[in-house]
Amino acid sequence: MTAPVRLRPEIAALPPYRQGKQAAPDAFKLSSNENPFEPLPAVIEALHGALHVNRYPDAAASELRSVLAERFGVTVDEVHVGAGSVSILSQLLLAVAQAGDEVVYAWRSFEAYPGLVTVTGATSVQVPNLADGSHDLVAMAQSVTERTRAVIVCTPNNPTGEIVDAEAFEIFMAAVPETVLVILDEAYVEFVTAENAVDGASLTERYPNLVVLRTFSKAYGLAGLRVGYAVGPAYVLDAARSTAIPLSVTEPGLRAALVSLEHEDELLERVGRITLLRDQVRQALIDQGWAVPRAQGNFVWLPTGEHTARAAEVFQRQGVVVRAFTPEGIRITIGESASVDKLLGAAQEVVRSL
Ligand SMILES: Cc1ncc(COP(=O)(O)O)c(C=O)c1O
Incomplete structure (x- = not known):
């Protein structure tokens, strides 16, 4: 198809915002820094x-x-x-x-x-x-x-x-x-x-x-x-x-x-649980040999460098959807506590295979 409308060239060249990948039903979506907790009943x-x-x-x-x-x-x-x-x-x-x-x-x-x-x-x-x-x-x-x-x-x-x-x-x-x-x-x-x-x-x-x-x-x-x-x-x-x-x-x-x-107290109590888990996950990753920067959000950063694309595939195969920023690293959201074993297992496999 021809494209007769004259677009601003810098906009035509601009890729649309890419959202964190959606996860398969049995995978954990740790790619968008979302909060894993369901809305409070009062919010519903x-x-x-x-x-x-x-x-x-x-x-x-x-x-x-x-x-x-x-x-x-x-x-x-x-x-x-x-x-x-x-x-x-x-x-x-x-x-x-x-x-x-x-x-x-x-x-x-x-x-x-x-x-x-x-x-x-x-x-x-x-x-x-x-x-x-x-x-x-x-x-x-x-x-x-x-x-x-x-x-x-x-x-x-x-x-x-x-x-x-x-x-x-x-x-x-x-x-x-x-x-x-x-x-x-x-x-x-x-x-x-x-x-x-x-x-x-x-x-x-x-x-x-x-x-x-x-x-x-x-x-x-x-x-x-x-x-x-x-x-x-x-x-x-x-x-x-x-x-x-x-x-x-x-x-x-x-x-x-x-x-x-x-209902902020209830929500901040959840935040407290997430930050605790974040610190535990970071420490476990450091124990595996990763150089994880100090993590102060609801996510951790793995500097996988040139191996980023392959590392992200390992996570994906293990049922953990992460955000890969090639060729720098991988960002992993701290999500459900049930995701941690899979997350750490995948990170360990990356260490072994790269
Ligand atoms: C640093 C930063 N700022 C802003 C936002 C956007 O947040 P909001 O949902 O309020 O637009 C995000 C979302 O990922 C973010 O990481």
Whole structure:
């Protein structure tokens, strides 16, 4: 078929977002950093009460924003809610960057970043992570030029798992001009146990150019309902609200998020179980000989390098679906506790066979 419509060349060349592979019915899906726990009964009940789907949702997400504002000690205008934090990231980038501009971020990091930058017309500037999988914040600050409009900092970093140190982040913020938006992506912050980790929500009042992104997808287990939020200066979030597709956050999503905050203790108890399992899995992998970076999200990183594709096949054969980033490594989500034996068995087989 001919393709007469003139597409933007950079979009035509852009591969669509690739989701973690779906798993066979008897396999464990550890490829998308999802929460393995079923929704709380209170969430299911709230969803039943939110089925007036002939009506549009509350476009301003007022109730959720005011609950979040109170929790973070900010005004309602300093909170923004989107259909997943990735939507807000897109809105922020569209608000600041266009053709000829640059957006700096670490690499490897969340695989959505390159595409979202390309869509704005701007150019990605990728700064390699340090050997331990952490961001090279010094090099990232040095990569900021006249053309830079935003820097994305991901902590803990997906997929390597390392956090950004609180002090190092403050030094970084001091080095980045206030005209450049810094987006701190804290999608996995609830899983962090390292005491030196940056806590973005405590910093937004200090910096006029800092926005923190968080999500209900991971710790709160609402990935399928698409609710994320941002905390930051109202003038920046107003710009994000202007680039947002209106009404994309649904009423069931908003209701489930509110109920999840009400039942946070129960959800954080689950998070505690996941982080405990994460630390056990990491230690077991280290005992097998793997150099696993400090894992602070709900996933671990295996630096399989050039063997990545073959290693991923071993996992697949053993009934564990993982995320392979060829030729760097494999990211494995901490999922059901029943998956751990299979996961470790596959990792051991990789060690033996490579
Ligand atoms: C670092 C990071 N940021 C953002 C997201 C997107 O989360 P959400 O479901 O809130 O859009 C993910 C999801 O995997 C992620 O890993």
